[in-house]
Amino acid sequence: MIMEGARKVMVVADPTRESAGALQYALSHAIVDNDTLVLLHVENPNAWRNPFGALFRKQPSTGAGGAAASNSLPPASAEGGGGGVEVDFLDAMKQACGAAQPKLKVSVVVARAEMADGKDKASVILGQSAALKIDLLIVGHKRSLSNAILGSRRGGSLRGLDTDHIITNSKCTCVAVQKKGQHGGYLLTSKTHKNFWLLA
Numbered sequence: 001m002i003m004e005g006a007r008k009v010m011v012v013a014d015p016t017r018e019s020a021g022a023l024q025y026a027l028s029h030a031i032v033d034n035d036t037l038v039l040l041h042v043e044n045p046n047a048w049r050n051p052f053g054a055l056f057r058k059q060p061s062t063g064a065g066g067a068a069a070s071n072s073l074p075p076a077s078a079e080g081g082g083g084g085v086e087v088d089f090l091d092a093m094k095q096a097c098g099a100a101q102p103k104l105k106v107s108v109v110v111a112r113a114e115m116a117d118g119k120d121k122a123s124v125i126l127g128q129s130a131a132l133k134i135d136l137l138i139v140g141h142k143r144s145l146s147n148a149i150l151g152s153r154r155g156g157s158l159r160g161l162d163t164d165h166i167i168t169n170s171k172c173t174c175v176a177v178q179k180k181g182q183h184g185g186y187l188l189t190s191k192t193h194k195n196f197w198l199l200a
Helices: 017-030 067-071 082-100 118-131 145-150 163-169
Strands: 008-012 036-043 105-112 136-140 173-179 186-189 196-198
Touching (some): 017 082, 017 136, 017 186, 105 118, 118 136, 118 163, 163 173
Parallel strands (some): 036 105
């Protein structure tokens, strides 16, 4: 049971550096005592064509504690197909949370998008945050090269996820996080602040 005055903080959990950065920001800057953290993973209906394991094999597993551990996830299990990989990935993120904040209450929610496009995934995230009465939604943010050069109004994206749509339509406070290197701080975007710089 959540204590009075505590918040529900949701982080969109994906096997990407951007998602790992968002989790690291949440653990180091957003989570306070008595908060509950919800890790939301939205399954891609085409995930079987691009198994998560392929992303992890290129990254060494250092076993480092804290949120940085989410950047060094264990190799995907070959058993059980994609489902086994997802369990390993989400379990690694949950373990990273426990290493950083042992007393933090963490729950994992897995939802499924009906289509692979960013709009559909964004709608699932918005629906889950409303249904779970989330107070703060945090999503990894990746600014594409074309947006950086052309200054596109569309802003950034996370592997096809429309982060601008989530920020604009979220009923709770929503922050898109872009981590700038290992110790370079964070670039934050919300309804009221765009590209706000926060030191690590």
